[in-house]
Amino acid sequence: MARLARISLYPIKSLDPITVPGAEVGESGALDGDRRYAMTDAGGEYVNGKRTPAVHRLRTSFDRAANEVVVRKEGGSDAHRFDIDADRDRLVAYLSDHFGLDARLADADGGSYPDDTTLAGPTVISTATIEAVASWYPGLTAENVRRRFRANLEVDGVPAFWEDRLVGDHDHGVAFAVGDVTFTGVNPCQRCVVPSRDPYTGEESPTFRTTFIERREETLPDWVDTTRFDHYFRLMVNTTVSPAERGGEVRVGDDVRISGEERL
Incomplete structure (x- = not known):
């Protein structure tokens, strides 16, 4: 069963995360306190x-x-x-x-400074995905991968790249509930130079991106709509939250359930 395993907030954008047992969805759609x-x-x-x-x-x-x-x-x-x-x-x-x-x-005084200002909801990834990506690089740990990709919500009890199920076609999102709060998955998150750098030293790996793209394409589930990938340096899912859901709280241990596609 899909379960919320970890909630990570980044109080100061670009700096280290904190993990919390629960978080409220703020008025901006981001988790309260994330990238404030x-x-x-x-x-x-x-x-x-x-x-x-x-x-x-x-x-x-x-x-x-x-x-x-x-x-x-x-x-x-x-x-x-x-x-x-x-x-x-x-x-x-x-x-x-x-x-x-x-x-x-x-x-932001109650708001947030998200990377994607259109899709300001929390980003989602699975524990199995993090572990799979770590296995592509000798000596890389799951925690190192977490810090490179910086997702908010981590889901376990599911296979690697499960979060790709939260991406619909170009006109649809995928509704999913975490506990009592419903989010909409929209697109696989486009990555920048940051994941290519060691999250502790800033040292860049010149082959990180090339290896990632090759392995991401090789391991892409066959049910994925490849038209959502203009390139394969994408990982985790961007979400949005309707105003009606804001103020709700998610907690570690909450069940995660996919409802189905909905028109954006």
Whole structure:
């Protein structure tokens, strides 16, 4: 039986995740607290993994109750704690020094800064998919793959690439319920340079993308609509959430049930 195994939130976009036992769907359609903050430059452009591998070399832990973040550099022991509100200037100064630019910290204030602003719902992947992708690369662990692809909802009790069942044709999404909340799967998520980099050091693997594309095409289930893949550097599923479902909560252990296709 399909079951929600893990919920990951990324309080500061592009930085480390936290895992939580439950999460509410916010008014934007994203999970509450996911990518609430985003690092930008003075011009408002994101400072993220697409822009610089220096993002990967920051380790963070986030206390949601206190709204505090602890930041240190990979391999270092010198950790700094910041209250996001009271210590905003000190945090921004730390980030500016790390990135070598005039950084800012934007606050969506109850909203989110998703990668896909049209499909702002949580992203979905299966545990078996993560393990399958890890097996394509010698020495790569499932946790390393999780951090490369950065999904919100992880489902177990299903085979690898099960989440591709949440993609309909170009005019339809696939409705599925997690506990009492219904989401709509829309398309397989297009990947950028980020998964090709080690999530802890930022070191890029020059063959990661090529290997991924080859193995993804080889392992694509025969029931998949290949017209939804203009290329095979796609993994996990983007979703949307109707306004009526927002405010609902999903929890680890919830059953996951596919309802069927619906017109977008």
